[in-house]
Amino acid sequence: MTLDAKTLGPRKVSGVTVTRPGRGAGVQTYIPEIAKGLAITMKHFFQNTKEMALGQRNDPVLESIEDGINTLSYPEQRRPYPTRFRGLHRLTHRDDGSPRCVACLCCSTACPAQCIHIEAGEYPEGDPKRGYERFPTRFVIDELRCIFCGFCVEACPCDAIRMDTGMHAAPYDSRDQFIFEKDLMMSFPGRDGSHVTANPRHEPGESGHPGVDRSHGH
């Protein structure tokens, strides 16, 4: 293709014409604009002064001249976390202290970071739960891989894994300290201090058990 005046020259562009903002006498003389700017500065100044004088905001002056610096003495003092804050995982307990987890692998399947590793175990022969549900022989979460999305909590059918500890991971020395085992996660209480959940669990055979079990067969 040859480069000539036709290809290089100005082409007609379609569109809406936007008029330039006016440069009227007010803008040209600069004085009304100065007045506007001064008004904004004064507004900020007087409002800030007023709010400080009336105690509507922390006075940056008084705050900084108080003894010490206004920081939190972590870990004695902590920043308040919101109620739905997703902290470290905990494994909830049954009434007998065993984990509620039935090793269904829903959480590890849902986990986008693939940080949950579960080894399922069968209950011994003769146990009423054998063949009905399993239990985790190992339940491991790599808290370094975890992205705290909460999908595992959503996925769990038994309310066995929760993230309501209100804790965040402390800075440990080495990476293997972030590999949380089942016992550790079972030792974390929730924010209310309990190891169980408010959702009731009914063991097979109990009257409130809603689902199927051996006695109420298929």
Add this chain to the structure above:
Amino acid sequence: MNDVALFAIKFVGLGFAVAMFAMNLAVILTWVDRRQGAMIQDRVGPNRAVAWIPTPIAQGLAFGPAALLAVGVLAYCYKNEVTGPALEQRGMLFSQLAVLLFWLTGCVIASKVKARGARNSFDLWIQTLGEPRYIFFGGLAVHVALFFFSLMLRGGPSGATFTKITSGAGPALFALAALFGAGYAAFVIRKEKRVGLRLAGLLHPAADGLKTLFKEDFVPPNADKFLFNLAPFISFFPALVVLACVPFADTLCFATNAEGKIQLSQLASMVPRVGVCSEGALKIQAIDLNIGLLYFLAVGGTGIVGAALAGWASDNKYSLLGGLRAAGQMVSYEVTMGLTLIGMIMVYGTLQVDKMILWQQENTWGVFAQPLAFVLFFAAAVAESKRIPFDIPEGESEIVAGYFTEYAGMKFAMFFFAEYIAVVTASALMAAVFFGGWSLPFVFRDGIHLAVGNTPIFDAAMPHGGVVALGALAFILKTIVLCWLQLTIRWTLPRFRYDQLMRLGWRKLLPASLVNILLTGFVVMAIRTGGPTADHAMSVVANLCNLLLALGGLGLVVWFAIFMSTPRKIKQNLSTTSAQYAADAGGTRSLRMGA
């Protein structure tokens, strides 16, 4: 003794007072500039300096002066018996002062209690009064009520009773208020080991000044040492001495003895409305020059030499550029400054600043007579003090620090100071020439006379000392407001480019000031040829301007007081649980959020 005191006041005291006024205000301005400029952006300016005082001494500092004041007032009032209008005035003054002190103390204590919680039974009681601003409103109501009672009852038999009550109880109540406020402060701090004196951060500029004294006094190796050391003084001195031609208050009238010498102990109680006392006059002005404004322009102009010398003597390219810029800028804007003042001189018919103020007292403020001149003069004055938006001589983004790049320690501080003193002097001069100096609308040498044209509306006599004190207060307030306006401009506007600056100076401000002179000439001629009719019309216009000023000023003060005392309605949009949680815990920045 009298002669020595007179000499001290006339030649040492007034000059010293002027210098201290400018320098102290400049120190405060350096602090205000940093501190308030920071507060606009929610930052903290310099405020860390503190002097720790042992509690007993602090208690003494709080209570001692108050006790002295109380005893002095009581002793003065009950020893010097007066009668007639003087008694009435004294009763009114001390009752109003007592009310002022009561509501002020109440407001301060109430807001402290609101901030820190109640600590004693008095705190609990003051909490029951409600918000601190209710105390303020109550105090205002009592002020107004006292004033109108005294007006209504004046002359009648109940007026005498009223005077008896105010003159008897006023000083006692005033003493009580002073003692109570100081006693409360001394009581509250009794358990502290030591008390930090910060003066709202004002100690910081003092600490900075002290620091600069001990800094290394560096002179560049190839600099011209003599001129390098001379420049800060040349730049500092003129800025300080130009204030000498500005009067701070109305002329004081004293009685004279047989030799015609002023008797300092005998201040005239009342003076006539027009004219200055023929003998026994003491001008509150460092030097009484008949060339007035010319002195200001002449001495103020020599400040250029300091900046130019500093730039040249530093042996530094940036300094030289800064010095050149400073010289060019100041010479350019000096022209506008002088030409705008010519319009004012034509209106006032005098060069003396105190006579200008007398003209403004009889007519109206100069800013109404010459509004264009004020705008031009203000712009030129800001440019003269080399401050934003005209601070290209020290434009730190281009030429490091301009003409004082090589200066350190106290010499740097002197340049810095000179800049702020120039702000103070320019503000004082503008207050005197454009805003009536120590005069207030309708306040004359013998009292308040509210009248439009020939119809009087309100009259009240005031003692001479009171009028002069009020005037001095008004002058200082006007100066502070104008200083503050200049600082606000600094916080707002960006810097001009050098060519923009020159174009503004020579192609906009200079022609405008010439046009101003032309128009002023026409108007002055028209009024002169118009005869008594024109004179009367102009005086009515002047009275209306004053009325507008008085009402507008009062309205502004009331509006401002209400604005500042009413809490802002903060709309909190707590849309997330974390925001709600933080708000429940008392905010994320609050000390109250614990574990």
